[in-house]
Amino acid sequence: MVFRIHFDCADLARTTIARQPDPLWEVLLGVHILQVDDEPETFGTWRERTRARLTALEQELLALAPPVGYSPDFLTPDAAARGLDAGLTAVAATPAKRLTTELRQLSDSVRLPGWTRRLAAGEPGPMKRLVQGLRSFHRTKIAPQLPMIAGAVEPAVAKHTETVAGNGLEKLLPELHPTLSWSAPVLTVDLPHIERDLYLDGRGLRLVPSFFCWKYPMMLLDPDLPPVLVYPVRHEAARPGLVVRRPDREGAVADLLGKTRARVLRSISAGACSTSELAARAGISLASASEHARVLHDTGLVTTHRTGSSVQHTLNPVGAHVLTGTRC
Template sequence: MLRIHFTSHDLQNVRVARQPDPLWELICSVCRLETGQGPLEFGHWRRAARDRLAKDALAGRALRPLRALIPAAGYIPDFLTPPVTGGGLAAGLDALRRTPRARLTGELTRLAESRPLPTWATSLGRPGNDTLGSLAGALAAYFRTLLEPYWPHIRTAVGNDVDLRTRTVLDGGTQALLEGLRPLARWRAPVLEVDYPTERDLYLEGRGLLLVPSFFCWRRPTALADPGLDPVLVYPVAKAPLTVARNADDGIERLLGRTRTAVLAEVASGSSRTTSEVARAVGIAMPSVSYQISVLRDGGLVASRRDGKYVLHAATPLGLRLLDTAGFSGVR
């Protein structure tokens, strides 16, 4: 668990990034490409990405150094995700190129404690050596080939989440915004308890917190490893499964109908989903979602449980097997 400690000043300085950050999306997408996680959300992209990599030698070469620096789990150097400014990929890569040598050395030394690094990585940032520029070029080539074709879809998914967070702030203020991060995080004033793979405490100490919605972030939020950097919390947004459903075998749609299939796929896309999250992702009204979930629950495809004032839904093993048979999961 990550415990983020707020002061009263921090609560006045909670912000939400208005658009997807290219480098955070890039780093998270490399993890999704390597692990096969999220077959419902990322399976189509992963298959297309591997086809592109097989045909595009430049993109294939660009991925190799990224794999060396971006493990699927564990520590990832913070210099790969410089401060989020909204300036796009060019601004992010420019900030990356200006990373101080001392910081590069410290972060790469920490990375080397968990995995062997190639010799070129140790030369990053050395005077007269443009290895850092070459790394920035690899990041740009990867982005152009594997993310740029999908950027409108990514931007839309993030924009939908930003709209939701904005309405939440207008209706209920910062407290409602933080409470609205459930089930990814739980607000226990003055601490935000975040689902996280390790035990950490982050004291904001008046610096505030930037929330960064991300398409390729998966299951749980992530944050910078160095507590001395400007605090950010990157969290996954809801993914719309309808585009996946339209590309899959239509047998499950003939059985359940397109809307109910989309609802089941969204419920199965994470460890749990609230009714409002499913409604937002699928794009139908709350009463309709409630009805569709009740039908799926009666059929043994969805299980629901109450957690405080929320009702959380998850696909049952039978529901997951049905999706798997239709080609919604298990595809790497």
């Protein structure tokens, strides 16, 4: 069975490649990973530790994200491409009618707990708990792994960008994953138990790399939503074991900067972020994130620039040298 994505000329021109994983897709796919035992070399250590440390709010996510089959589209809004905060705001604003439709779709394949009926009715309490659970899972289970994830994703995206620049998007598409094949103007995804057609109709396709997407590329069910294809990146750069570190180097950085400031620096190394996103990644307060970012900027390890009313923090070559030991 196959999922066919139909392009026209405008779609090829408007298809984009995200430079980093989507935070809410990683949360959803991370929750999937917790419920299976696949890829033990990559996910085994992380999965074991995460299962042992799930909070009550995070456990509720399991009901909405079965590892096989449908997961509600509202959990991975397009707005999350702008960051975790934007994505969670979009989740919280999901209309009750859409909640009802998607949760009913989910209930066709799994038995849902009673609180999901209140969620579908638009009651604020269940939605608040859901958003808190999503934020907590990202902050405590995904964000600490971002430097390791970046080590796998960044080289893959660089290679994909080079392929597009040298040979065009049509050359890249079938190279993203073995299940993908291109026969103009249709991209075919070979998936079990799915027989569908998606017509992009000039909207283009957002290609999003993912570390926690481990088997097949993922798409949304609703054809009216902004089209996205989330594809797995190869994990060799991160093996063995997702949470394995290079302790000597990390210990030296922590001794130099202090454990919290070293964690902040590593969080920034995962990609440009606002102060609020930095706080979520590092698992610290907003005020603490702001102060640590200021010190790192003043000492020349981080570049901070203001855009409108917000600031963006990025790792500069000196900071990269401190973290990795490579020359500037």
